[in-house]
Amino acid sequence: MGPVVFCALMHHKKVISNTNSPRSAGHIRIIGGCWRGRKLPVPNRSGLRPTSDRIRETLFNWLEPVIQKAHCLDCFAGSGALGLEALSRGAASLTLLEQDRSVSSLLVRNLRVLKAQQARVVTTNSLRWLAQTGNTFNLVFIDPPFRQCLINKTVDVLEQYRRLSNGAWIYIETEIEALTLQMPAHWALHRGKVTGQVAYRLYIRHPTKIF
Secondary structure, rough: OOOOOEEEEOOOOOOOOOHHHEEEEEEOOOOOOOOOOEEEEEEEOOOOOOOOHHHHHHHHHOOOOOOOOOOOEEEOOOHHHHHHHHHOOOEEEEEEEOHHHHHHHHHHHHHHHHHOOOOOEEEOHHHHHHHHHHEEEEEEEOOOOOOOOOHHHHHHHHHHHEHHHHHHHEEEEEHHHHOOOOOOOEEEEEEEEEOOEEEEEEEOOOOOOOO
């Protein structure tokens, strides 16, 4: 296993060179909360697909009763749109997992701009990190690159290594063809919609029964 690089906003020990940073391909806009209206650069990467404003607005309307003081995990951070929206709306902490080192460098820069000291970026393979961390979360975003069979693998690791608290909320965004994927029996579907070719669902995790 290669080294895992932690980029904590409060204690930067490594200066990230601009030569490793991706070119900006546009911006995301935070649509609610204390950073409402802020625009942040999005890296120029093939397959990077920030969650649209329309979908984020719907999702965070669903999450409004539970977002305050949530401990959030974005398993495939990319642009960081979901996690940053959560922080803007009052989440207590945020961990952003991103395997591409140059993309994670841009995430770190964006967090610095926002002075988001309650957030960290981890440059890592998400599945490997989930198997090793000791942290648990009560709000998790799973929005991987489409058509790479990562949804069920991520769900399995979250459950196997007990990374979800009882009552945790899990958001899953997929290509429309993945609507048939089965979730654990103790995950209850709270809300779900389809917009264009994107399916998105919000689950709540109930305690597992021990017999």
